[in-house]
Amino acid sequence: xxxxxxxxxxxxxxxxxxxxxxxxxxxxxxxxxxxxxxxxxxxxxxxxxxxxxxxxxxxxxxxxxxxxxxxxxxxxxxxxxxxxxxxxxxxxxxxxxxxxxxxxxxxxxxxxxxxxxxxxxxxxxxxxxxxxxxxxxxxxxxxxxxxxxxxxxxxxxxxxxxxxxxxxxxxxxxxxxxxxxxxxxxxxxxxxxxxxxxxxxxxxxxxxxxxxxxxxxxxxxxxxxxxxxxxxxxxxxxxxxxxxxxxxxxxxxxxxxxxxxxxxxxxxxxxxxxxxxxxxxxxxxxxxxxxxxxx
Amino acid sequence: xxxxxxxxxxxxxxxxxxxxxxxxxxxxxxxxxxxxxxxxxxxxxxxxxxxxxxxxxxxxxxxxxxxxxxxxxxxxxxxxxxxxxxxxxxxxxxxxxxxxxxxxxxxxxxxxxxxxxxxxxxxxxxxxxxxxxxxxxxxxxxxxxxxxxxxxxxxxxxxxxxxxxxxxxxxxxxxxxxxxxxxxxxxxxxxxxxxxxxxxxxxxxxxxxxxxxxxxxxxxxxxxxxxxxxxxxxxxxxxxxxxxxxxxxxxxxxxxxxxxxxxx
Numbered sequence: 314x315x316x317x318x319x320x321x322x323x324x325x326x327x328x329x330x331x332x333x334x335x336x337x338x339x340x341x342x343x344x345x346x347x348x349x350x351x352x353x354x355x356x357x358x359x360x361x362x363x364x365x366x367x368x369x370x371x372x373x374x375x376x377x378x379x380x381x382x383x384x385x386x387x388x389x390x391x392x393x394x395x396x397x398x399x400x401x402x403x404x405x406x407x408x409x410x411x412x413x414x415x416x417x418x419x420x421x422x423x424x425x426x427x428x429x430x431x432x433x434x435x436x437x438x439x440x441x442x443x444x445x446x447x448x449x450x451x452x453x454x455x456x457x458x459x460x461x462x463x464x465x466x467x468x469x470x471x472x473x474x475x476x477x478x479x480x481x482x483x484x485x486x487x488x489x490x491x492x493x494x495x496x497x498x499x500x501x502x503x504x505x506x507x508x509x510x511x512x513x514x515x516x517x518x519x520x521x522x523x524x525x526x527x528x529x530x531x532x533x534x535x536x537x538x539x540x541x542x543x544x545x546x547x548x549x550x551x552x553x554x555x556x557x558x559x560x561x562x563x564x565x566x567x568x569x570x571x572x573x574x575x576x577x578x579x580x581x582x583x584x585x586x587x588x589x590x591x592x593x594x595x596x597x598x599x600x601x602x603x604x605x606x607x608x
Numbered sequence: 609x610x611x612x613x614x615x616x617x618x619x620x621x622x623x624x625x626x627x628x629x630x631x632x633x634x635x636x637x638x639x640x641x642x643x644x645x646x647x648x649x650x651x652x653x654x655x656x657x658x659x660x661x662x663x664x665x666x667x668x669x670x671x672x673x674x675x676x677x678x679x680x681x682x683x684x685x686x687x688x689x690x691x692x693x694x695x696x697x698x699x700x701x702x703x704x705x706x707x708x709x710x711x712x713x714x715x716x717x718x719x720x721x722x723x724x725x726x727x728x729x730x731x732x733x734x735x736x737x738x739x740x741x742x743x744x745x746x747x748x749x750x751x752x753x754x755x756x757x758x759x760x761x762x763x764x765x766x767x768x769x770x771x772x773x774x775x776x777x778x779x780x781x782x783x784x785x786x787x788x789x790x791x792x793x794x795x796x797x798x799x800x801x802x803x804x805x806x807x808x809x810x811x812x813x814x815x816x817x818x819x820x821x822x823x824x825x826x827x828x829x830x831x832x833x834x835x836x837x838x839x840x841x842x843x844x845x846x847x848x849x850x851x852x853x854x855x856x857x858x859x860x861x862x863x864x865x866x867x868x869x870x871x872x
Binding site: 467476483 | 661682685691692694700701702704705712716718721722727
């Protein structure tokens with residue numbers, strides 16, 4: 314792997330790391346497997362791209378993307394809590410609906426961001442070489458997000474979010490409406506995913522309706538890699554692990570794509586298969602280990 | 609304090625599995641009364657407690673707590689008045705949170721939760737002092753994850769958390785049934801101390817007739833969703849297990865095949 318490819322992988326790991334933090338929030342903290350992310354990632358990209366091409370400040374466009382993601386997540390959570398639709402199904406419904414919505418937002422399947430100002434221009438503007446601009450911006454946002462989430466989960470409200478995932482019966486008996494908490498948490502998670510999508514779009518110079526495919530699988534893979542390698546003893550550690558897991562995941566993918574076996578080479582389109590196999594392995598090994606130890 | 613009027617509750621209404629769980633319950637519980645609740649399996653004891661707590665709403669009737677009609681209130685809203693300790697020691701605490709985080713969750717029971725720190729520095733001495741009362745050495749383990757504690761320790765912590773902020777009503781749903789006899793007795797005496805100290809209005813379900821007689825100021829027996837016995841004060845102090853059984857047969861006019869159903 315060349316240094317250039319490695320830098321690219323770290324950059325991707327950091328920007329998608331923001332998405333992974335969102336996935337960690339739903340999947341691990343709230344115990345709410347949420348597939349909305351496959352739709353809210355391109356939603357964020359679409360909102361940001363359309364806003365920028367209409368002259369909105371690129372930073373403000375990130376706020377709009379975040380807000381859009383929060384709303385998408387809230388729809389899923391409301392379907393689940395108030396209308397008692399199974400969380401997986403509720404999130405698939407929102408995801409499918411978002412496909413159409415994203416195309417409406419962009420008035421087509423994609424929007425190019427060529428020759429317009431993005432958040433990276435403010436970094437390269439002060440003399441940072443462009444190959445490091447991505448790492449700097451994404452790293453900064455990712456750390457900001459981790460800091461925010463760790464702070465939030467330490468507050469009264471955040472503690473109630475943790476308890477809702479941990480022991481809903483108990484926290485209900487202590488006077489917390491778990492529905493409200495789930496709506497808040499899933500909304501927040503998708504806000505982060507949309508923010509991640511918006512940054513990706515600004516970096517690669519385009520938003521595309523198909524860019525969200527496989528987001529949840531990549532997110533889960535990163536979460537699991539992070540937990541396995543870095544552990545999840547404390548909340549702060551767990552979220553930093555999720556972020557670093559995302560970087561490791563992108564590095565592993567870059568490594569796999571660079572490999573050649575005689576005439577066989579992996580295509581970028583093989584990514585989803587590789588990721589799915591990775592997640593399946595990670596998910597079933599604890600079970601197999603348990604069975605082996607029992608016998 | 610608590611007033612139940614004509615409470616009826618069906619499960620699976622309209623199906624072949626229909627169960628009439630609470631059949632026109634009328635119950636007035638005064639301030640500071642400690643009521644023990646007994647009855648065979650399926651008599652409606654837990655249903656009664658769940659109805660008061662708001663885990664589900666009754667099909668008809670009304671519930672008033674502290675002169676406030678709470679009949680339509682969801683469970684989380686009633687937490688303002690009610691504290692609960694469940695039978696399962698794992699249900700009362702958050703396993704992945706620390707002891708002091710759990711206590712911090714409990715100290716805001718029924719209050720709004722905002723963006724202030726969850727565990728406040730000013731509360732920490734209070735938590736330690738409360739834990740000291742338990743005599744389990746937990747005051748030196750406030751940063752430990754609750755999942756590391758034994759069932760008995762968790763249930764003791766739950767008792768503490770339920771009463772740290774004085775509840776108007778304390779509901780104990782067979783809260784010692786899942787513990788070993790020694791731990792059960794410890795939790796039971798802890799319960800007695802806390803209830804007496806704070807003069808709490810309490811409902812305690814038990815399967816142990818001796819406990820039902822020895823504890824509390826009033827005893828009610830449920831059978832098939834109805835209150836078939838309600839004794840208090842002097843009369844209750846004279847009760848024996850034999851009396852209870854006799855009373856049970858008399859009011860039912862039926863023989864139970866097995867006393868163990870009641871004796872537990």
